[in-house]
Amino acid sequence: MNQFRTVALLGLLSALFITLSYWLIGGPTGAVIGVGLAALTNLGSWYYSDRIALAAYRAQPVSRAQAPGLYRMVQRLSDRANLPMPAIYVVPTPAANAFATGRDPQHAAVAVTQGIINLLPDDELEAVIAHELSHVYNRDTLTQAVAATIAGAISFLAQMASYSLWFGGMSQDDDSPNPLGILLTVTLAPIAATVIQLGISRTREFEADAGAAQLTGNPRALANALRRLERSAQQLPMPGNPAFEPLLITNALPRNTLSHFFSTHPSTEARIQRLLKLEQERVGLRMPAFSRLR
Template sequence: MTNQLKTAAMLAALSGLLIAISYWIIGGTSGLIIGIGLAGVTNLLSWYQSDKIALAVYNAQPVSQGEAPGLYRMVQRLSDRANIPMPKVYIVPSQGANAFATGRDPEHAAVAVTEGILNILPDDELEGVIAHELTHIINRDTLTQAVAATVAGAISFLAQMVSYSLWFGGGSRDDNRGGNPLGVLLTVMLAPVAATIIQLAISRTREFSADAGSAKLTGNPRALARALQRLEASARQMPLNANPAYEPLLIINSISGQFMGNLFSSHPATEARVAALLKLEQKLPTKVY
């Protein structure tokens, strides 16, 4: 519940930031109305189109049971165990080893894995990864991340448009609000950074929960721990490149590096996730089939 409250607060902060930026940059009542409208549109877009957008970003291709029987059976078995409808299954044509889930709820969900992850993970570790993604679906994290990505993208887009207007002669202001050019400039520079930090913080709060859900679903926390270590090593050599706004959907950071520590990381440190999983191992049955 604590993580859910944190996530709700950070999503509210993102929408509030979008409204505040619009109010500050455009000014007065007009800016407030436009900001509320933008927040509403981006949230609706995320609700109805989140799965299609994420799958398109990674060029994920749908697969049938005949095309990937082992993967299909694994997703079906774990979905039955979790008591949720089986999500659609996709494969991303990339040798970068990664996976993600998307969709607004368990009835409209998809799980995607890369060709690379199928090549490097043994079945027990792949099962841990799939269970992790199914937990994201169960917890509605897929919708949360989609909303965060879309709102953060809208903030960056708005800031970019204002920066263009400043370069090419400035913009109009509402008649009941003056506006400080320096304040507008700072808003344009700092708002996207603040939005990104909030978005990534949302992602980090959900990963530990999904790891724990995977451990409970498979009864094998150590397999997921090994998978995370293997995936992190692989990502250093062959990252999965795509729109950075959708990086938090992935099970592991697709780009290596520790710029400014964890502030700009979409996931908790792999070492911390592994330690938490091994701690769970002491409390769970050895394996559930």
């Protein structure tokens, strides 16, 4: 069901982009241009998303000699999940968080902050890394990069149309779109794109939590880690570009009830409750790696 919802939301996001192009550039030509721009942005996000995300957080690659314990943990979980060993990065910040990136499992990277290494005991850190490897396995890193890129392109196109509208760049002949319709479009399209993008992100987080529980056989470890990470974020938020927040395991900044609708992640309490429910249903969790996700 979550996979279907993700595909549906991505399709809706692409349709919104093409519709915006149709309205603002003009008719079928605008729709064709929209399809071309969507393809180009998707290609760019597919190829460069990992480099951009790692650079945004100033993540530094670490060798096996520099972090032997971390390497052993990632290697053990990767083997269990039948995944290639990802590149490992450490983000030099005391804030506690983690993320995965890369266009596919063969080009994946897992990044953890120095803060999360210092904060979590081994079983909880292992659960966090299992969550990130679940994102890699399900190719969520690519899905989220594509969603973010299309949403950004929609916002950019709407901004350009807004400038044209206010400064008289739009043609005023009978075939031109209604200025009021254009104004509503450029106002509402970016909001709709953001809501859709965040819906995709929240859906994939629940799926990755379930994958981590299956991979480690210890749902409570991830539940405990999420509690610690939320408390830590209230005291020491994760610095960095907000555009990359959907990649993180928890929100970079603490959220209140009113801001939840625009949150990149489900509420921590909702995630914990699902994990504890999985713990009660442990029969079937200890299975060959990710077999239930295939």
